[in-house]
Amino acid sequence: MITSFLLGGLDRKTGIAILVLALIGIGVTYSNAFLADASPLHVSTGNMLLFGKYAAYALLAVALDLVWGYCGILSLGHGAFFALGGYAMGMYLMRQIGTRGVYANPILPDFMVFLNWKELPFTWVFFDHFPYAMLMVLLIPGLLAFVFGWFAFRSRVTGVYLSIITQAMTYALLLAFFRNDMGFGGNNGLTDFKDVVGYNIQADSTRRVLFALTVGFLAVGLWLASSIVNSKLGKVLIAIRDAESRTRFIGYRVAEYKTVVFTVSACMAGVAGALYVPQVGIINPSEFSPANSIEAVIWVAVGGRGTLVGAIIGAVAVNWGKTWFTGVLPEFWLFALGALFVAGPLLLPKGIVGTLGGLFSFGNRPSRVVPTSPEPAE
Amino acid sequence: MLKSIAAAIRRLSLTIVAIVAVTIVQPVLAADIDGTIQLLTTDGYSDTIEAIGQLSTSGHPRALAIVQALSDGKLQFSDSAKKVYIDTGAGLVDAATGDAVATPPADVSDVRQNNRVRGVVQAALGALSLFNPDPQKRREAAEAVFKSRDENALPAIDASLAKETVPEVATALKIARAAIVLFKSDAAEADRVVAAQAIQVAGTQDAVALLRSLPADAPKTVVNTAQASAKTIENNLALWSTAQNAWYGLSLGSVLLLAAIGLAITFGVMGIINMAHGEMVMLGAYVTFMVQEVIRNHFPSLFDLSLPIAIPLAFIVSGLVGVAIERTVIRWLYGRPLDTLLATWGISLALQQLVRTTFGANNREVGSPSWMSGSFQLGQLSITWGRMWIIVFALVVFAGLILILKKTPLGLQMRAVTQNRSMASAMGIPTPWIDALTFGLGCGIAGIAGVALSQIDNVSPNLGQGYIIDSFMVVVFGGVGNLWGTLVGAMTLGIVNKFLEPVAGAVLGKILVLVAIILFIQKRPRGLFALKGRAVEA
Amino acid sequence: MDIAKNSILYLDGVAVSFDGYKALRGLSMVIGPGEMRAIIGPNGAGKTTMMDIITGKTRPDEGEVLFEGSTDLTRLDEAEIAELGIGRKFQKPTVFESHTVRDNLLLALKADRTPFWTLFHRNTKDEDNRIDELLSTIKLSHRAKDLARNLSHGQKQWLEIGMLLAQEPKLLLVDEPVAGMTDAETMETAALLRHIHKSGKSVVVVEHDMAFVRELDVKVTVLHEGSVLSEGSIDHVANDPKVIEVYLGR
């Protein structure tokens, strides 16, 4: 059952993409480890970190495409799930610091000592155990998405209303995490990490492993998402996207489907955040800012919603553009990003992959079509 | 021992005060205080006390100055010259005449005081101030008596009350009197009960504390009345603090209303998600800034008119930008709300950056005209003119918008187009232009809001970002497509926010409100005042 | 009560209003098991609203709606009602435009509808055969692999009827199935509906087209302003002075 489900996800496009990701994962780590610095093919650690960051973003984009491209749920709060996953990882990394912090407290992270706290809050208790922390990476975003989604979808909050309340959700979390007494480091967030599962987080070798893991998880996430959308459940999702009430009238409980896919997607976003944090070395409340979540949406729109692979391409392309602009023309980055937001829907509604797919019918099965504006059944 | 001294002082000062009172009521012209002065030069406590008594009764114009100097430790005497001086800091003056003394005798020393003397001095001072010609001083004296509850001041209070003409001072005196009587263990029980009731008028937290601090051995009826009085005051106080919170809430609500009202048109009526709405507000604020710059540099006398001038300009600027956005971007995206959301978000980013490159990223200084500053008192409410005008302004803008929609041909056509586009167009209404104008109207109103918000918020490129989520919450909470819902929604959210703040803190309060709205939308997806029907299901 | 017990669908005193407009006022009707009923009535009579209420889209303000004599439909939502065995074809054809004709039928096919089983679903031989059968019933075998959005209006109507059949409902509600069809298509549709009826299902057909209703040759209910104006054979109804007035008097 599971195997046939997973095999269903390996269509041509996904297969190629996974292959490419595998090559990149192996190639970049190999080049960083074994090629001389002078070699034109050498990838510096800095660049590898950058690509690793893009890969984490790409996984977030895949998660977002799963709900938006296939189920019509435009979440403007996926950054929150990403950040929650990141915080769960950050808490683990904080507890790994142990006595090497400024205050050398074996239990309490520095910021708690600074706040004069005497005891570890219950939220932090088991976070020194790696498996527990990893469970939380999935569980916390998943649980939030499940509860939020179940209430919202059951009450049939759809379209822009849903977008607006997801935005309010991440905004509320932003405000909450800014508060010191939440116990997550307030303004400064969590940083100054030392080790991850016993390895120095700054070491090149650790960073290679982290990079490879991120690309690996991206491939797994893509495969999983592809399996979902190619299954009958995926067809139901598209049906919901295109004619929600019609789907209900043939007996599907739409709220359940939406909640399931929203939760799965939030877990993927959480994993992306957890992979992101050890590579950039910090997580703070600004990750919850609504602007971040919307930016993730534009990655998907640029790459092509409802294509999965497009989400990856979009995330990498836009972020690469951001890196380039902020290096060369910093004041123009927001203009460029703004233009992208405007031009995307206006000129390239199917995104890069959707448009190319249309031109060359690039492994694009007929069911992958840009959502039409949903019309209510009468 | 101590107790008996205290009692003696009290008795003594009582007589002094009584005499002062009598003196004032029937003014006696006593020109000569030489005898009194002599008493102050003997360096004996009893003589000093005697002197204070005489001074109080003398009605002499210098009496207050001398007692005050004694209280400040500035009274000196010379045994050799048999004279008393006041040390003004810049030299000595003759206490009896107020004339400067060029060459003081060598043996000048302070008039010494002990606790007895100090007590008598304070009582005499209080009594003397109760008759100060300045009503403000008299009132302060009465309030001081209320705090000290010095029984000795009672006769003076009564005397002062008898001739007091200023109502506020009379009230203060009555309250002070009641406070004394209430605590006077030898006063008649009935009087004390009356006093306990009379203190209610004070209506302050101090009065509550006073009423509650009645000794346990006081008669039961007195204590009960005092408790009841305290309760009444507390209820009143709670009422006022509720009113103050409600006022702050209305004030915040009017800000939300201003920010959201334009959105109620573009989102509520047209169904367009304009994420650049906040930037229209921001543009309005910058227009105000520019208007003030021009006025400051060229017509400084017009500064008080800067806001009335800025309002139409802000409307035009934001409105035109809105029309431009509608014509170039939004009209291609009708029927694709999520794409509209993204595109307008892009526009908002670009507008922010544009303003940042033009005006810099820092806050710009926008001043308040004189009629916006200051405050006034309403009962126990303190109301700033700025907030007051913003509330008025928000309501005026709201009323104006309702009028435009209900009473003008443009409003009629707008409603026709939003309700049934194809029918309207078949009837010859130029739907594309109505769309553009409606959108422009919503944006223009956001610009006007920016003028008002420039008065209470930092004018920076990020100004609009702070309002966008709140505005959407207001519109969605109030019910899309219903302007009255927006009004009620804004005011409700403002008030709830302000009532939560003292309990939960500002940030947590805001989070709670957000969570509450999220839950509310799930219960009533269409908001407070939902339109029902087929039209809204699309 | 007996009437309710022996019926497949039982409506009594159903009323609903929208913003003060009374779309249905005291509508009562009984459909027997295996019966086919035609419902006619001028535009705005409340025919579609009646279907909305039966299928759980709209909650009535008052009145009773029972399925198979005992199940209270006013308490259930759309999906639950569909699972009970009530299928509906909409007035405006709504098929899943970005799915193929085949996938449209697959989605409608009777099966476990929980997300878990849907996720791990694999098409069985039986299911494929069933879909093939349906395709030929609705005469769309040659377009099985095309996207539904590329079908003609009439074909979409038929696809929707096919989806209705795929659900294997006990009661079919069919709203204006021949709107926009050619005469030939209309006759074929009538034949198809009669065929469905013969296979033992209860069918409620809403239609304007008198020729079509005549072709169906079943009991007719006339709705007017939210309640039943007349009921009986087509000839009886057509000669009812009240009906004549409503149709011709305006």
Ligand SMILES: Nc1ncnc2c1ncn2[C@@H]1O[C@H](COP(=O)(O)OP(=O)(O)O)[C@@H](O)[C@H]1O
């Ligand atoms: N959801 C709704 N909101 C508002 N009015 C409605 C709604 N549903 C139906 N109506 C009104 O109820 C009346 C009956 O409509 P309908 O049932 O569609 O008639 P029919 O299908 O017989 O032509 C119409 O006037 C219609 O406008």
Ligand SMILES: [Mg+2]
């Ligand atoms: Mg109808």
